[in-house]
Amino acid sequence: MGPPKAVRTISQEAFDEMVKENMDDLGMDPTEALQDAIQTLTLQGVDLSGIVTCVPGVDSVKDNPVIQCLDRLKQLDSNSKDRTHEKDNEEMVELFDKLIELCCVEESGNAAIAVRNGGVELVCSLCSKIQIGYERLLVLALKAMASLLHDVQSTEIFRKSGGPKIVVGILTDGSQCANILNSGFSVVAAAATGNEILKESFMDLKIDELIIQIMRGQSKGVHSLYDAIQVLLTPDDNRVVASQVYGYARRFAKIGIAGALVDSLHEGLTSPSLVSASIALKAVAVNDEICKSIAENGGIDAILRCIDDSGEQGNGTVARACCSLLSKLAGSDTNKSAIVEKGGMDRLIKLSARFSDDPSVLQEVMSIICVLSLRSPDNAARAVEAGAGDLAIQAMQKFPAAQQMQRNACFMIRNLVVRNPENRTLLLSNGIEKIIRKAKVNHESNKAAATDALRDLGLDDYNS
Structure with missing residues (x-):
C-alpha cells in the first residue's frame, strides 16, 4: 500500500x-x-x-446542531456502562434520528464535522453497549454509523475503534432481525468501500461464512447484504497495487455463494434485491470455474428469464444489471454455448427492440453479443441471423452521441465479421462503413475501436 x-x-x-x-x-x-x-x-x-x-x-461552534447532538450523546454514553435506561434510550433515538438527518444532507459537510469531532469513535462505543433487544435504537445507531463513513479518514477511524469486530458481533447476535441485518450490512458496505484494509478485517472475521449462513436462513428484505458482498469483492482502493479481492471471491465461491445468489435471482422481478443480487453475483464471477458453477446452479436460466421479464415490464434497471451479469458469465466458453442453445441471441435482440430508445440497455446487449461471438464463427452467424447487424446500424444512426454504445457497437461488429466474410458483405451493403467512420470522427475515445472494426470489415483505408 x-x-x-x-x-x-x-x-x-x-x-x-x-x-x-x-x-x-x-x-x-x-x-x-x-x-x-x-x-x-x-x-x-x-x-x-x-x-x-x-x-x-x-x-x-457549540451552537452547531451536529456538535450539539454529539455532545449530548457523549454525556449519555458516559452516564452508563450499558444501554438499559429507557429514558436515556428514548433520548438517544431522537439524537440518532437528528444526526442521520443532518449527515445525509448532501454537500452540507455535516458528516465531516461529526467525524472530526469524534463521531465515529462515539458511535462505535455506543454500538458496543446497546443490547440486541433494543432493536430500534441499535438500528438507528448503525444507520448513523453508515452516514459518517464517507472517506478513507473516517473508515480508518472506524477500523482503529474496533468497528469491524463490533459490527460483525451485532450481525451475528442479531441474525434473526432483518432491520438489524440491513443497517449492519450498510455499515459493512460503507466501511469497506475504497479501503482494502477493512475488506481484509471483515474477511478475517469470517464475514463470508456469516453472510452464507444468513442467506440460507432469512435474507428477505436484507438488501444491503448484497451491497456488502459487492463492495468486499471490488478492488476500489487506489492506494493498493494488488488487491486481495480475487482471493476473497474464490473464498465466497468455495462456501456456496453462487447457489445462494442464484436462488435470489429465481425470485425474478418480484424481488426488490434482484439488481443488487445480480451486481453481487457479477463480483463473485472472477474465473471460469466460478462462472460455470453459477450456470450449474441454474444461473443462466434465471438471468435469461429476468431479461425476458424486464423487457415485458419495461424495467431498464433490471435489464442493464442482468445483461451485465450475463456478459460476465459468457466469458466461459461452456456458458457461451449454453446461452446460445437457450435462445439467448433471439432473446437479446427481442430485448433490444423493447428498449430501442434506451442506449444504456442497447450497449449492454451489444456487449453480450460481442462476448458470445468472440472466436466463434457459428455464434457470429447466429447473431447476425437474429438481427445483431440491424441492431448495430439502427442504434448507431439513432444515438450518434452515445459514446459507450457506439464503442460497444464497434467491438461487436469486429467479432461478427472477423471470421465471417459473409457477414462483412451483408453489413457493408447496408451502409455500416459510413456509420462507423462517423463514430470515429465524433468520439476520440472510439477511434481505435472504429479503426479495428473498419479493418476487420476488410477495408484497405481503415486508418484514414
Missing part, C-alpha cells in the same frame, strides 16, 4: 483565530472576515472539511 497523499489541514482553533484576526487586526466585518478566511485557506490548498465555519464571538 502506497503512502496516502499529504493533505494540508487546520484545527478548529486555528481557523477561529484566523477569522478573529481578520476582524481585530484588519477591521473586517464578521461576514467578510469569515469569507476571507475560507477563501484564503482554500486557495492555499487547506482541507476545510469538518471545520465549523462560524464567526467567533458572534456564533459558537
Whole structure:
C-alpha cells in the first residue's frame, strides 16, 4: 500500500483565530472576515472539511446542531456502562434520528464535522453497549454509523475503534432481525468501500461464512447484504497495487455463494434485491470455474428469464444489471454455448427492440453479443441471423452521441465479421462503413475501436 497523499489541514482553533484576526487586526466585518478566511485557506490548498465555519464571538461552534447532538450523546454514553435506561434510550433515538438527518444532507459537510469531532469513535462505543433487544435504537445507531463513513479518514477511524469486530458481533447476535441485518450490512458496505484494509478485517472475521449462513436462513428484505458482498469483492482502493479481492471471491465461491445468489435471482422481478443480487453475483464471477458453477446452479436460466421479464415490464434497471451479469458469465466458453442453445441471441435482440430508445440497455446487449461471438464463427452467424447487424446500424444512426454504445457497437461488429466474410458483405451493403467512420470522427475515445472494426470489415483505408 502506497503512502496516502499529504493533505494540508487546520484545527478548529486555528481557523477561529484566523477569522478573529481578520476582524481585530484588519477591521473586517464578521461576514467578510469569515469569507476571507475560507477563501484564503482554500486557495492555499487547506482541507476545510469538518471545520465549523462560524464567526467567533458572534456564533459558537457549540451552537452547531451536529456538535450539539454529539455532545449530548457523549454525556449519555458516559452516564452508563450499558444501554438499559429507557429514558436515556428514548433520548438517544431522537439524537440518532437528528444526526442521520443532518449527515445525509448532501454537500452540507455535516458528516465531516461529526467525524472530526469524534463521531465515529462515539458511535462505535455506543454500538458496543446497546443490547440486541433494543432493536430500534441499535438500528438507528448503525444507520448513523453508515452516514459518517464517507472517506478513507473516517473508515480508518472506524477500523482503529474496533468497528469491524463490533459490527460483525451485532450481525451475528442479531441474525434473526432483518432491520438489524440491513443497517449492519450498510455499515459493512460503507466501511469497506475504497479501503482494502477493512475488506481484509471483515474477511478475517469470517464475514463470508456469516453472510452464507444468513442467506440460507432469512435474507428477505436484507438488501444491503448484497451491497456488502459487492463492495468486499471490488478492488476500489487506489492506494493498493494488488488487491486481495480475487482471493476473497474464490473464498465466497468455495462456501456456496453462487447457489445462494442464484436462488435470489429465481425470485425474478418480484424481488426488490434482484439488481443488487445480480451486481453481487457479477463480483463473485472472477474465473471460469466460478462462472460455470453459477450456470450449474441454474444461473443462466434465471438471468435469461429476468431479461425476458424486464423487457415485458419495461424495467431498464433490471435489464442493464442482468445483461451485465450475463456478459460476465459468457466469458466461459461452456456458458457461451449454453446461452446460445437457450435462445439467448433471439432473446437479446427481442430485448433490444423493447428498449430501442434506451442506449444504456442497447450497449449492454451489444456487449453480450460481442462476448458470445468472440472466436466463434457459428455464434457470429447466429447473431447476425437474429438481427445483431440491424441492431448495430439502427442504434448507431439513432444515438450518434452515445459514446459507450457506439464503442460497444464497434467491438461487436469486429467479432461478427472477423471470421465471417459473409457477414462483412451483408453489413457493408447496408451502409455500416459510413456509420462507423462517423463514430470515429465524433468520439476520440472510439477511434481505435472504429479503426479495428473498419479493418476487420476488410477495408484497405481503415486508418484514414
